Amino acid sequence: MTEHSNDPSKVVVIGGGYAGTLAANRLRMRADVDITLINPRPKFVERIRLHQFVARTGDATIDYGTLLGQGIELLVDSATRIDSAARTVQLASGRTLDYDYVIYAVGxxxxxxxxxxxAVEFALPLAEFESAQRLRARLEELPLDAPVTVVGGGLTGIETAAELAEQGRMVTLVCGRTLAPSLSAPARRYVAKWLTRHGVTVLEADVVSEVRPDAVALANGPGEGSAEGAVRRSALTIWAAGFGVAELAAASGLRTDTLGRLLTDETLTSVDNDRIVAAGDAAAPSGRPLRMSGFAAGPLGARAADTVLSRIAGTEPAVIDLAFTGACVSLGRGAAVRQLARKDDTAVNVYVSGRLGAAIKEVTCRFVVSKRIRREARKPGSMGWPKGGPRPEQPSTSASQEVTSP
Incomplete structure (x- = not known):
């Protein structure tokens, strides 16, 4: 339905990460939209560079003044509740914002x-800037030969272990089951060889069953039996196994999937309220969320903005149409793997490695900010992405479609 008021439409974007920042910039395609971006930090955090920040081989923050288009109000605060009936967003500061539409991009x-x-007491996670700051400070206190354990065999864990090993640290990487499960078998072998060559002990069939102040206890991973494993010394334990989602949606009475992502339809519109649209890691379209990644965040942010603009204009929003092309993983500063994949994100047995892979990874990281977010600030609506067409329907019994009601 077209908005009948002559007043500008108020859009509140919750979350200033890759998806939220791009969505805010893209909303400027219409001049009659007031845009407020809520973010708990005064600077943009490049999460894909947090492993570099921890190892002091790169920065991970950017001034929003270089990223946001003219007219966007940046509000450094945190949303505590979305009142969909009153159309307000309540903030931690006590302030309340009115809205016509919300883009939910909490990451x-x-x-x-x-x-x-x-784990809560003695492990340090690496998913957010504040925990990365604590981790960086702890590393400064440790001698170079102090044993460090990285928990998680995914891309974040690999990048962290590689960065520290390249600096000469003693690193153990506990994978839980498989090293780099999102990569093809040949690419996994390359990563494993690089890590071994740089002194990283890779434990693929083990999980951390307990974290102690100076050690980790290990047990067999899933499907590997129940025998007790060893206790390994660990002066610092870094947790890079999996991601969670903020509880804002559930706390606001909105339906979520089992992880807490906002449940939406294929236009990224909340199944509970058509004035709330989700983007990025916090969205679960049809209960089948895309892989959490910086690659997907940009197109989802753009599509969320397009959905809001369509609703303001009274037109039918388009559905998700993103095709994946693969993934990148850094191996220190001189090597990386660029894994190629089919549109459905299934890895193929083709990858680029070594220095060329590192060059591609660096270009990719810069592309996310310069060619996506900054270009959208200069020219709203300019961003394109690999199209995959509408997503196929899945059986309703799929475990990924489990939802929870607050």
Missing amino acids: STAATLSSVPG
């Missing part, structure tokens, strides 16, 4: 550690 956080004894 992801570290996975909950409470299920592993000692």
Whole structure:
């Protein structure tokens, strides 16, 4: 339905990460939209560079003044509740914002550690800037030969282990089951060889069953039996296993999937309220969320903005049409793997590695900010992305479609 008021439409974007920042810039395609971007930090955090920040091989923050288009109000605060009936967003500062539409782009956080004894007390996660700051400070205090354990065999864990190993640290990488499960078998072998060559001990069949102040206890991973594993010394344990999602949606009475992502339709519109649109890691379209990634965040932010603009104009919003092309993983500063994939994000047995892979990874990281976010600030609506067409329907019994009601 077309908005009948002559007043500008008020759009509140919650979250200033890759998806939210791009969405805010893209909303400027219409001049009659008041845009407020809420973010708990005064600077943009490049989460894909947090492993570099921790190892002091790169920065991970950018001034929003270089990213946001003219007319966008940046509000450094945190949303505590969305009142969909009153159309207000309540903030931690006590302030309340009125809205016509909300773009819910709160991103992801570290996975909950409470299920592993000692993890909350003695492990440091790497999913957010504040925890990365604490981790960086702890590393400064440790001698170079102090044993460090990285928990998580995904891309974040690999990048962190590689960055520290290249500096000469003693690193153990506990994978849980498989090293780099999102990569093809040949690419996994390349990563494993690089890590071994640089002194990283890779444990693929083990999980951390307990974190202690100076050690980790290991047990067999899923499908590997129940025998107790070893206790390994660990002066610092870094948690890079999985991601969680903020509880804002559930706290606001909106339906979510089992991880806490806002449940939407294929236009990214909340199934509970058509004035709330989700983007990025916090969105679960049809209960089948896309892989959490910086690659997907930009197109989802753009599509969320397009959905809001369509609703303001009274036109039918388009559905998700993103095709994946693969993934990148850094191996220190001199090597990386660029994994190629089919449109559905299934890896193929083709990858680029070594220095050329590192060059591609760096170009990709810069592309996300310069060619996506900054270009959208200069020319709203200019961003394109690999199209995959509408997503196929999945059986309703799929476990990924489980939802929760507050």
